[in-house]
Amino acid sequence: MxxxxxxxxxxxxxxxxxxxxxxxxxxxxxxxxxxxxxxxxxxxLLPGLVDLHTHLREPGREDTETIASGSAAAALGGFTAVHAMANTDPVADNAEIVEQVWRRGVDIGLVDVRPVGAVSHRLAGETLAELASMARSAAAVRVFSDDGRCVHDARLMRRALEYVKPFDAVIAQHAQDPRLADHAACAHEGVLSGELGLPGWPAVAEESIVARDVMLAEHTGSRLHVCHVSTAGTVEVLRWAKQRGIAVTAEVTPHHLLLTCDLLRGYDPAFKVNPPLRPSEDVQALRAGLADGTIDAVATDHAPHAAHDKDHAFADAAFGMLGLQTALGVVAETMVGTGLLDWAGVADRMAVRPAQIGRVAGHGGALVAGxxxxxxxxxxxxxxxxxxxxxxSRARNTPxxxxxxxxxxxxxxxxxxxxxxxxxxxxxxxx
The missing domain is CATH 2.30.40.10 (Urease, subunit C, domain 1)
Incomplete structure (x- = not known):
């Protein structure tokens, strides 16, 4: 009809x-x-939104989200395509799992679900996952990431960049040096984290990995994508890299465009996320970077959690926030309402560029006949x-x-x- x-x-x-x-x-x-x-x-009227960074939790944690419930949240949020991250159980590190996720998305039919393949086997950061088989599978994986964990070994990161280049795929890095910010780090390192007694997550833990990886991308001639940029320093590294012509793209989450680390004063675990909320000067730098194109895209990092994983003392609670249904509203408030982007700019950052980065055919196109x-x-x-x-969503952990x-x-x-x-x-x- x-x-x-x-x-x-x-x-x-x-x-x-x-x-x-x-x-x-x-x-x-x-x-x-x-x-x-x-x-x-x-x-x-906008092109259908494309999310480069969604956690749908299936297989393995269907109590928190399913491909069906996550697809419904995505469609209600204006998305027509989402990239489902690999940190499922079992990990999406082989063709069988990514095809299972892709086919489930096709069967549901609310959004195009594009599986993200793991970079390393079981996200362990030791040996490469089955990158070629996932790229050649029916799911045609074009984004690989160990998101939730950093590919911290420089040699493995170099090999991954080299390996995916023939497939025109991209490595999406969760930039967090584990020696500078370990699994316990949960608050921006500064005066406030000291006052609250929370383990600090310093900005340099992100910035140093991004600096290393853009140099590896230049050396290999491969594509790098930086997940959930959160600091002003990272924006400057990206700006420098793009001026050199390095093939690097980056995303920022809606919550990092709006919320600041001052919200942690109440120890509300709804505001616990990785990377952590940062000070207002970082938020302003992220907005400016998104406006001038240094940051290419908005990505939700939609991370649903069951109440029994999130409702704990702050240091013990799970990292992450819901984001699919609120993303457009937050971007409208922080970017359109402030005059930093018009609606054409929103379409570019939330549809056109994400579709290009993820190589998602048929999405992010112009609004023209044919x-x-x-x-x-x-x-x-x-x-x-x-x-x-x-x-x-099956979860309720929205900030x-x-x-x-x-x-x-x-x-x-x-x-x-x-x-x-x-x-x-x-x-x-x-x-």
Whole structure:
């Protein structure tokens, strides 16, 4: 059934109609006709959002999230494609596991689920995982990461960069030198961490790994992606590397664009994340880096946890926050509301560039006739209050509970099919 979005505002243009027929955008222009007409007056049409960094927990921790529940959260957040990280149980370090994740995403059909393959066997950082078999599998893996752990051995990192180059794949690094910030480190190292008695996570633990890895990327001529950038120093390293023409890209999370380490004063584990929340000067540097393109993309690092893993004393609680349904609102508040990005800039950082980095065909394209209809329709004037109980995820660990966020997702379209309409899932989930 064809669908017309009536009076929608495309990026940088006058209100018009968009006709979706089959899996593609059939026509863009005035007074179009179709089987179903949606009034989109005052709404903004974006390419479907693409997340480079999502934890769906399946297989192994289906009590916290499943591919079905995570896909629903993603669609409701305006995403049409997500990259599912490899730190599952068993680890996604072989073709069998990544194909299992990919096929489950296909069966559910709410978003395109792109598995991320592990860099090292069992995330142990000792030997390379089955990179070639995952790249050549039906899942066609193009992003590899040990996220949650740093590939701290320089020789292994070099080999990984060399190995994935023929596949035009990218190594996504969790930059955390374990000798400078070990598994116990849980707060930005500074005066506040000392006052609170929390083990410190110094900025240099991130910056030193990024500096090393951009040099390895230059040496190998391969692609490097830096996960969840959190410090002003890392932004400067990235800026230097890009000026040299090194093939490095980077992402920032919504929570690192908004929240600061001052929130840790209450010892609320909802604010425990890795890398940790940083001071306001780092937040401002991250916003500036995203605005000028030094940081290429926004990625959620959606990390659901069961209550029995999160509701502990701060030092003992699990790291991570939900992010799929709140990402667009946080970006609207921190970047659009401050004038640092317009909606075209949001589309670039949340759809176009992530799709390019992850090599996700059919996503992040221009809103023109003939291209796949992977789209997100938003109300820029809408506002909503985050209620953990109403989120689609099986987990409830959001740091934004009770907070009002701007910009509501009205509809999400995956290959011409409405997956979300009126803020509600339109497609049955095969949970």
């Amino acid at each position: 064809s669908v017309v979005l009536r009076g929608v505002a495309p990026l940088g243009g006058e209100p018009t109609d968009v006709l979706i027929d089959g899996e593609s955008i059939a026509e863009v222009g005035p007074r179009l006709a179709g089987d179903d007409v949606m009034d989109a007056d005052g709404l903004v 291209l796949p209809a992977n789209l997100t329709l938003i109300d820029p004037a809408g506002a909503w209050t985050v209620d953990p109980a109403r989120l689609a 934004f509970a009770g907070r009002s966020l701007p910009a509501q997702v009205v509809a999400t379209v995956l290959r011409g099919r409405l997956t979300v309409r009126g803020g509600k899932i339109m497609t049955g989930v095969n949970a």
